Amino acid sequence: MILIDRFLSDEQDPKAVERVLGKLNDMLSTNEELIYMAVQKKPAVNLLPDCIAVSNKRIFYCEPVNFGITMNFKDISWKSIKEVSFKEEFFGSKFICVPQHGENIITEYIPKVQARKLYQAAYEQLESFREQQRLNEMEERRSSASPVTVNAVAEEPAVINEPPAYTPPAYIPPAPAPVEEAEDETTLKLRKLKTLYDKHLITQDEYDAKKADILASL
Template sequence: MILIDRFLSDEQDPKAVEKVLGKLNDMLSANEELIYMAVQKRPAVNLLPTCIAVSNKRIFYCEPGNFGITMNFKDISWKTIKEISFKEEIFGSKFICVPTHGENIITEYIPKVQARKLYQAAHEQLAEFKEQQRQIELEERRSSTSPVTVNTIPEPKVVEEPVAFVPPAPVIPPAPVEEPEDETTIKLRKLKTLYDKQLITLEEYEAKKADVLDNF
């Protein structure tokens, strides 16, 4: 059972609130809770005011019909609401609900204090719903883009055989080209050979050597 006192804190019409709460109590779904209710207050005659109630799942518009004998209820879920706003005027405020599709729903003559609190409650619930939807979309996006493990056959590894080290060939210097000996060199070598074999004396060797060099 919904307690009526919590919805009379801002001078709402007690009779209108009591009548609407009696109907809404049977309309709430599981885990649904009414958060705030505003009651229309026309400047002249206010016999059949419209009530707007905000729950954690939707907004209720409760309009009297048949001169107050019946009530017309219309509810809009947060899923189908684009944005909400209010505009203060001389006599009360306009509360504006912008649905995703269709025309805006405008309710006039909502007392200013009630309009501000109604807007605050509706704005918070709408923002919370949008955040929940954003988190759900992010989770779905992560799930759809998560990498899929595919069993693949590993490619065979190519083993490179070691290359044998071949030392470089030694550099052989070219053999010196022997120049042919001249006649003087041959004579001197023969004299030296004769002296080494002691076939001539040193004096003879020196004398012959001097003769050869003189003729050079």
């Protein structure tokens, strides 16, 4: 038996909730649980409000007919729902269910607080259903994947190669060291002059003048 108190937390009409729960209790399938219920509240006369109930398997639309004597129930499973949304207006909110096929299902005059919680419950259940679908599809793909067959390969006997007999390398005489030619006196003077300039012991002008003198003596 479903307890009515948990569905009256946001000022839902008690009579409407009691009437709908009495019917839904017989319609729930195995392991199905009602999560939230919103009751329509029209701005003028609210004698026969529509109700929307969310379970872990579907959304129920409950509409009183014949002056409230009987009820029409329509349901849509999460598999058939593309998305849900709500839109706040001056008089309450609209709750919108977009099915995979067909026209949108719009219910008006849902109190704003109830519309927010109805949307939250429906969105969470829709996402939970989609996640479970993804997991099931991944499991099916893993199950249907063909197993990899590993063919046994006969081991060939190992061949032991003995190392070749040692042969000493042939003697190669070292290459003669290059003979450096002695620098002439002019080259030595120019090198010393450059060293003095690099160490900043003479100026550029002194370096150029001395270099010219050395080269003129050739």
